[in-house]
Amino acid sequence: MHKLAIYHLETLLWIARLGTFRAAAERLNTTQPAISARVREIESQLGLAIFRREGRGVVLTARGRQLVQDCEPLLAGLESALLEAGGHAGAAGVVRIAAGEIAAATCLPHFASAVRKDLPGVTLHIDLDLTARMLQNVLSGTRDIAFLAGPVASPGLRTARIGEVSLVWLASPETAAQGGLQAATPVWSIGEHSPIHRVTCESLQMAGLPVRAINTCNNVATMLGIVASGTGAALFPETMARPMMKSGALVECAPPPSSQICFEVAVRSNESDPVVLELFRRAAMFSIAG
Amino acid sequence: MHKLAIYHLETLLWIARLGTFRAAAERLNTTQPAISARVREIESQLGLAIFRREGRGVVLTARGRQLVQDCEPLLAGLESALLEAGGHAGAAGVVRIAAGEIAAATCLPHFASAVRKDLPGVTLHIDLDLTARMLQNVLSGTRDIAFLAGPVASPGLRTARIGEVSLVWLASPETAAQGGLQAATPVWSIGEHSPIHRVTCESLQMAGLPVRAINTCNNVATMLGIVASGTGAALFPETMARPMMKSGALVECAPPPSSQICFEVAVRSNESDPVVLELFRRAAMFSIAG
DNA sequence: CTGAATTAATAAGAGTTTTTTATGCATAAG
DNA sequence: CTTATGCATAAAAAACTCTTATTAATTCAG
Numbered sequence: 001m002h003k004l005a006i007y008h009l010e011t012l013l014w015i016a017r018l019g020t021f022r023a024a025a026e027r028l029n030t031t032q033p034a035i036s037a038r039v040r041e042i043e044s045q046l047g048l049a050i051f052r053r054e055g056r057g058v059v060l061t062a063r064g065r066q067l068v069q070d071c072e073p074l075l076a077g078l079e080s081a082l083l084e085a086g087g088h089a090g091a092a093g094v095v096r097i098a099a100g101e102i103a104a105a106t107c108l109p110h111f112a113s114a115v116r117k118d119l120p121g122v123t124l125h126i127d128l129d130l131t132a133r134m135l136q137n138v139l140s141g142t143r144d145i146a147f148l149a150g151p152v153a154s155p156g157l158r159t160a161r162i163g164e165v166s167l168v169w170l171a172s173p174e175t176a177a178q179g180g181l182q183a184a185t186p187v188w189s190i191g192e193h194s195p196i197h198r199v200t201c202e203s204l205q206m207a208g209l210p211v212r213a214i215n216t217c218n219n220v221a222t223m224l225g226i227v228a229s230g231t232g233a234a235l236f237p238e239t240m241a242r243p244m245m246k247s248g249a250l251v252e253c254a255p256p257p258s259s260q261i262c263f264e265v266a267v268r269s270n271e272s273d274p275v276v277l278e279l280f281r282r283a284a285m286f287s288i289a290g
Numbered sequence: 291m292h293k294l295a296i297y298h299l300e301t302l303l304w305i306a307r308l309g310t311f312r313a314a315a316e317r318l319n320t321t322q323p324a325i326s327a328r329v330r331e332i333e334s335q336l337g338l339a340i341f342r343r344e345g346r347g348v349v350l351t352a353r354g355r356q357l358v359q360d361c362e363p364l365l366a367g368l369e370s371a372l373l374e375a376g377g378h379a380g381a382a383g384v385v386r387i388a389a390g391e392i393a394a395a396t397c398l399p400h401f402a403s404a405v406r407k408d409l410p411g412v413t414l415h416i417d418l419d420l421t422a423r424m425l426q427n428v429l430s431g432t433r434d435i436a437f438l439a440g441p442v443a444s445p446g447l448r449t450a451r452i453g454e455v456s457l458v459w460l461a462s463p464e465t466a467a468q469g470g471l472q473a474a475t476p477v478w479s480i481g482e483h484s485p486i487h488r489v490t491c492e493s494l495q496m497a498g499l500p501v502r503a504i505n506t507c508n509n510v511a512t513m514l515g516i517v518a519s520g521t522g523a524a525l526f527p528e529t530m531a532r533p534m535m536k537s538g539a540l541v542e543c544a545p546p547p548s549s550q551i552c553f554e555v556a557v558r559s560n561e562s563d564p565v566v567l568e569l570f571r572r573a574a575m576f577s578i579a580g
Numbered sequence: 581c582t583g584a585a586t587t588a589a590t591a592a593g594a595g596t597t598t599t600t601t602a603t604g605c606a607t608a609a610g
Numbered sequence: 611c612t613t614a615t616g617c618a619t620a621a622a623a624a625a626c627t628c629t630t631a632t633t634a635a636t637t638c639a640g
Contacts, residue, residue, distance in 0.1 A: 047379045048375055079292075090292070327627070
């Protein structure tokens with residue numbers, strides 16, 4: 001009937017999602033002329049204008065939008081059927097992951113090795129980023145899945161809690177010996193919008209300590225190094241600090257707060273790619289155990 | 291994700307329906323090695339044995355059957371969406387039509403020209419055949435649509451009445467002048483299983499004539515020539531005889547029977563190809579007018 | 581049991597698509 | 611007005627799919 005392949009329609013979907021041929025080309029790991037050619041092919045095969053060239057961009061025509069809407073669930077169903085048939089062994093492609101630093105350090109090593117083992121055809125592209133940008137990228141389709149700390153909720157986003165990590169007040173052994181948290185100066189924390197920052201403030205208040213000027217650093221690993229060098233104390237996720245606690249570079253300098261940091265995975269709520277959904281499912285399930 | 295195209299899955303469906311690679315190759319207008327290659331491609335992409343090579347043929351594995359079942363409605367939906375998007379202008383491919391001789395002469399010229407006009411991409415392959423074989427071919431997937439005379443019903447078939455044609459008793463002018471039907475010898479009719487044959491017998495009985503030995507000929511056009519040459523009389527569909535009545539080669543030799551021959555179109559009831567279904571719809575609708 | 585016929589796999593070459601690379605043109609933004 | 615962005619186009623390169631022959635295995639018939 002047609003010479004149209006699945007990737008022609010997939011191309012259509014991604015142009016519709018991302019808005020431009022260029023973006024779709026990047027998402028699909030190919031070049032913009034290739035996208036142009038595919039669209040031209042579809043339009044000629046169907047005898048139908050799917051895009052209106054407007055200004056320097058393109059917009060879907062009414063019929064084009066209709067076609068995209070009709071095709072999306074069917075395409076998702078097809079890929080899902082193909083995937084299930086092969087027991088997910090045939091899953092292949094690039095999945096773009098966004099992760100916050102803490103979630104990355106805590107969850108990603110385990111997750112990545114599980115993916116490599118069970119879904120060898122799947123390649124992960126991981127970018128560390130701030131929560132706000134991550135969510136934006138996931139919503140816009142630039143990223144497929146986000147691993148992040150702290151509860152997030154947004155229309156258009158589907159999230160699943162994947163676990164918690166305890167927080168511990170740490171300082172270098174010297175600093176701790178000189179009076180613990182009470183005497184530690186300064187207190188470090190990561191940026192305003194992190195859930196750790198909130199717990200830090202709460203902890204200080206509950207300990208009857210003044211919420212002094214708090215130094216911030218947007219990178220936990222760096223902060224670990226700073227504190228270990230004897231400069232102040234900070235509240236760290238236990239998982240990230242464990243190696244330095246073991247080695248004695250850092251020691252607890254105050255009772256741990258009762259609050260924990262919770263981790264979540266997020267995908268677009270209308271995500272239809274079965275590979276992405278399968279990865280989401282696995283992330284949500286496996287991390288409970290891990 | 292995959293390099294699989296729609297036609298890969300379509301190939302799978304047709305192999306499943308027809309049972310052999312060869313038959314699928316014929317149905318899809320290609321060669322058997324091409325089918326082999328497509329299957330090999332699918333199996334390697336999915337990492338899954340879809341067919342078990344058994345003896346000199348192949349049979350679906352359990353997973354293969356599951357895949358086929360999952361894909362069929364999705365594929366049908368996709369093609370339907372594509373077709374609707376293009377306002378059916380993009381409809382293309384070969385549709386195999388089986389027709390009885392009378393239905394062919396009465397309905398097909400009109401139908402074919404309508405198809406050529408509205409769905410220029412669609413090619414018709416028409417084979418005239420006997421009713422029984424036609425139905426068998428439609429059920430087995432060798433033919434897509436059948437045009438036939440007389441009511442048929444079968445599980446697995448969907449039919450729609452498309453019109454009636456009157457029957458007339460005709461003979462050559464000489465034979466008619468010599469006493470009409472009463473004197474005409476012999477009476478001709480087409481094969482036992484035709485609805486015309488039944489009406490012929492009924493007519494003779496109601497006219498008080500003995501149901502004499504009836505000559506048969508399985509081809510109406512030929513029978514028209516025989517009767518026109520002055521040999522006996524026969525009951526003809528009015529539409530087919532009209533030209534010879536106009537030219538005076540044949541004349542009525544008895545009052546027409548009240549019974550009519552009704553025409554039907556038939557498709558497999560689980561037909562999923564949107565092009566075939568669209569043609570069926572058009573056949574059923576347009577012929578009421580025609 | 582042998583020979584003919586049917587069915588699928590394989591190999592090589594031909595032909596067609598599809599992609600890439602490079603470029604041009606139009607539009608929007610600074 | 612200049613720069614940057616986004617799509618279209620052209621030609622060459624790369625990739626893919628089909629066809630034609632041929633082989634191997636199996637079934638069926640005499």
